[in-house]
Amino acid sequence: xxxxxxxxxxxxxxxxEIELILDTAINFKGVFTRSVKKVPALRGKTVVNLFYEPSxxxxxxxxxxxxxxxxxxxxxxxxxSSVVKGESLIDIGKTLEAMKADFVVIRHAMAGxxxxxxxxxxxxxxxxxxxxxxxxxxxxxxxxxIRENLDEIKGLKVVIVGDIGHSRVxxxxxxxxxxxxxxxxxVGPPTLIPDSIKEMGVDIEYNLxxxxxxxxxxxxxxxxLERQNKNLFPSLREYTALYxxxxxxxxxxxxxxxxxxxxxxxxxxxxxxxVVNLKNAVINEQVTNGIAIRMAILYLLAxxxx
Amino acid sequence: xxxxxxxNGHLVDPAxxxxxxxxxxxxxxxxxxxxxxxxxxxxxxxxxxxKYVFPGLIDIHVHLREPGGESKETIYTGTRAxxxxxxxxxxxMPNTRPSxxxxxxxxxxxxxxxxxxxxNVYPVGCVTKGLDGTELAEIGSLVQAGVIAxxxxxxxxxxxxxxxxxLEYCKIFDxxxxxxxxxxxxxxxxxMNEGAVSTKLGLRGIxxxxxxxxxxxDIILAEQTSGYVHIAHVSTKGxxxxxxxxxxxxxxxxxxxxxxxFTLTDFAVEGYNTYAKMNPPLRTAExxxxxxxxxxxxxxxxxxxxxxxxxxxxxxxxxDFAPFGIIGLETELALAYQxxxxxxxxxxxxxxxxxxxxxxxVMRLKTKGSLKIGFDADLIIFDGNEKFKxxxxxxxxxxxxxxGWELQGVINQTIVxxxxxxxx
Numbered sequence: 001x002x003x004x005x006x007x008x009x010x011x012x013x014x015x016x017e018i019e020l021i022l023d024t025a026i027n028f029k030g031v032f033t034r035s036v037k038k039v040p041a042l043r044g045k046t047v048v049n050l051f052y053e054p055s056x057x058x059x060x061x062x063x064x065x066x067x068x069x070x071x072x073x074x075x076x077x078x079x080x081s082s083v084v085k086g087e088s089l090i091d092i093g094k095t096l097e098a099m100k101a102d103f104v105v106i107r108h109a110m111a112g113x114x115x116x117x118x119x120x121x122x123x124x125x126x127x128x129x130x131x132x133x134x135x136x137x138x139x140x141x142x143x144x145x146i147r148e149n150l151d152e153i154k155g156l157k158v159v160i161v162g163d164i165g166h167s168r169v170x171x172x173x174x175x176x177x178x179x180x181x182x183x184x185x186x187v188g189p190p191t192l193i194p195d196s197i198k199e200m201g202v203d204i205e206y207n208l209x210x211x212x213x214x215x216x217x218x219x220x221x222x223x224x225l226e227r228q229n230k231n232l233f234p235s236l237r238e239y240t241a242l243y244x245x246x247x248x249x250x251x252x253x254x255x256x257x258x259x260x261x262x263x264x265x266x267x268x269x270x271x272x273x274x275v276v277n278l279k280n281a282v283i284n285e286q287v288t289n290g291i292a293i294r295m296a297i298l299y300l301l302a303x304x305x306x
Numbered sequence: 307x308x309x310x311x312x313x314n315g316h317l318v319d320p321a322x323x324x325x326x327x328x329x330x331x332x333x334x335x336x337x338x339x340x341x342x343x344x345x346x347x348x349x350x351x352x353x354x355x356x357k358y359v360f361p362g363l364i365d366i367h368v369h370l371r372e373p374g375g376e377s378k379e380t381i382y383t384g385t386r387a388x389x390x391x392x393x394x395x396x397x398x399m400p401n402t403r404p405s406x407x408x409x410x411x412x413x414x415x416x417x418x419x420x421x422x423x424x425x426n427v428y429p430v431g432c433v434t435k436g437l438d439g440t441e442l443a444e445i446g447s448l449v450q451a452g453v454i455a456x457x458x459x460x461x462x463x464x465x466x467x468x469x470x471x472x473l474e475y476c477k478i479f480d481x482x483x484x485x486x487x488x489x490x491x492x493x494x495x496x497x498m499n500e501g502a503v504s505t506k507l508g509l510r511g512i513x514x515x516x517x518x519x520x521x522x523x524d525i526i527l528a529e530q531t532s533g534y535v536h537i538a539h540v541s542t543k544g545x546x547x548x549x550x551x552x553x554x555x556x557x558x559x560x561x562x563x564x565x566x567x568f569t570l571t572d573f574a575v576e577g578y579n580t581y582a583k584m585n586p587p588l589r590t591a592e593x594x595x596x597x598x599x600x601x602x603x604x605x606x607x608x609x610x611x612x613x614x615x616x617x618x619x620x621x622x623x624x625x626d627f628a629p630f631g632i633i634g635l636e637t638e639l640a641l642a643y644q645x646x647x648x649x650x651x652x653x654x655x656x657x658x659x660x661x662x663x664x665x666x667x668v669m670r671l672k673t674k675g676s677l678k679i680g681f682d683a684d685l686i687i688f689d690g691n692e693k694f695k696x697x698x699x700x701x702x703x704x705x706x707x708x709x710g711w712e713l714q715g716v717i718n719q720t721i722v723x724x725x726x727x728x729x730x
Contacts, residue, residue: 011506089624110626111508112578131626133508168508194511196502 065294139172162221315354321676362394362684367610374403457484473533487520543596615703
């Protein structure tokens with residue numbers, strides 16, 4: 001049983017709770033191969049997708065997950081403009097509560113917003129990514145994918161490549177992987193890796209080849225194209241020259257290295273197309289697993305909030 | 307004229323190097339006698355047995371919000387919060403709406419204070435018109451209207467040339483240029499201290515360098531112009547080191563810090579606590595130690611609250627959207643007493659000096675900050691043993707990270723210009 005009303009991040013989940021989520025997801029993944037890909041577990045429940053930032057993968061993944069559990073889904077794609085107009089997050093939350101939403105899945109550009117919402121409404125709040133803070137379901141689905149492919153997470157060397165400082169995916173991955181005893185190395189230009197990330201229990205590297213030595217898993221983050229205008233690196237061309245993951249550079253890693261990417265990809269920038277097509281690339285599996293993980297989360301939170 | 311005799315109290319008056327049992331006789335709005343065992347049959351007696359008596363405290367960094375921000379605070383409520391906190395004199399910052407960059411606005415503060423204030427209010431004027439950092443305000447006219455310092459507080463004077471000119475020009479009036487030290491290019495859109503906590507929370511950080519680069523610049527400018535700069539709300543160990551070094555060289559510089567910078571670290575922000583959001587931000591334990599060191603060795607001259615009220619609605623928001631600032635008048639003395647005197651073992655006299663004598667000197671208040679004969683009859687009676695819970699603020703706002711804390715040290719009475727304006 002989960003003990004929390006909401007899923008705000010992985011920081012405060014125990015290893016046991018995470019294992020429960022992963023194990024539950026295995027069962028739900030089994031549903032996908034049936035002719036009727038649906039179970040009645042959440043019939044009569046309402047899931048609201050409240051996305052303040054553009055998203056295809058995550059919002060659709062939650063939608064599919066909810067539908068496969070027989071819940072009703074409402075999509076509210078709020079542009080930032082409604083906030084500018086003065087509509088407060090808390091008031092939107094209260095409106096959804098008045099509509100008797102059981103779950104609110106929130107994506108927001110600002111860190112900490114799911115927590116504010118959770119404190120102000122009785123519905124279960126699921127963090128679908130808040131600023132540079134956390135993206136817990138992504139962390140869970142990455143962990144699930146690693147476990148499914150490599151069995152034991154303990155002792156694995158996992159390398160996360162790219163814009164670590166601005167990445168909620170990196171944060172949730174680091175938090176989850178550390179709980180399971182993996183060794184995490186982050187690599188990228190120093191302008192994108194705050195020194196203080198060390199205190200989350202990771203090694204920092206600036207050289208991709210060196211970072212990849214003996215790696216079991218490489219998780220390649222999407223580079224936000226707009227970052228180059230903020231002097232975080234001089235140009236995409238230069239970023240690509242230094243940090244693009246190619247088949248050649250992967251020779252420094254273990255032969256069986258598992259290749260992951262949370263998507264959406266910038267092919268030819270942080271990852272080459274050849275790498276995407278390698279047989280140990282599990283980028284599409286991550287998408288499938290994401291649905292199973294989100295079903296598990298919805299299911300377990302519904303049970304916890306009964 | 308009405309006489310008040312405060313008897314049997316333990317007077318701490320650093321300007322007179324007094325730290326012992328003294329009686330104080332007030333007549334009208336002046337101190338007429340300060341010595342052992344005064345008797346006067348015509349005076350109203352206040353027995354301060356077992357209590358401390360301090361000269362009225364002076365807070366040189368207060369945002370009263372009036373005009374323009376009356377939903378947050380007013381002169382009426384802010385001065386009542388001040389006297390509850392033991393302050394008999396406060397200096398109000400010019401980032402009101404309209405800002406105090408013009409004579410009518412300053413006169414409004416003076417008139418409104420006459421009507422509504424229960425303590426002395428001295429306005430601080432703007433350095434630049436509209437606080438926008440490009441054109442000097444009419445500082446001479448502002449001084450004539452009653453401002454006792456200038457500052458673009460809330461905004462830094464980013465342009466070094468303007469800062470240079472302000473420091474030079476203010477030599478005419480012998481007033482401090484108060485500098486809010488923040489390099490906006492380095493601070494970017496930061497909302498808290500840059501470090502492990504900001505990384506974990508995913509919030510944009512403000513590095514120590516954003517403050518220190520500006521402190522260094524202002525020291526150099528003060529040195530070259532022989533102008534007088536006062537550094538507001540020092541928050542980092544590095545700033546303390548820079549100021550210490552400048553003072554050794556004889557630069558005309560003074561500095562203040564606020565109770566939250568010697569009491570809290572950036573861990574207080576955890577959970578996205580907007581009541582721990584202020585600018586400069588709460589720093590690390592190392593910085594807190596540096597601030598305490600600066601208070602101990604006299605590098606930091608004053609303790610000031612940077613009292614910055616905001617409404618509940620404004621603060622109960624996404625962390626990024628919530629405004630910077632916390633209130634402080636009603637917790638300041640207790641925090642200084644508890645954190646510095648009781649825990650850090652600074653002498654009570656050295657702490658009271660930073661709340662009386664030193665701020666009076668910074669602001670050139672020649673008859674305040676002490677109970678010398680002929681000085682203003684502003685004093686407080688303080689009980690160092692009594693505790694209180696920090697809630698039920700008199701301030702219109704309650705945006706304090708100390709909300710709900712139990713604090714030691716209660717103000718029993720506050721006397722301003724010979725009149726009791728507050729009793730606990």
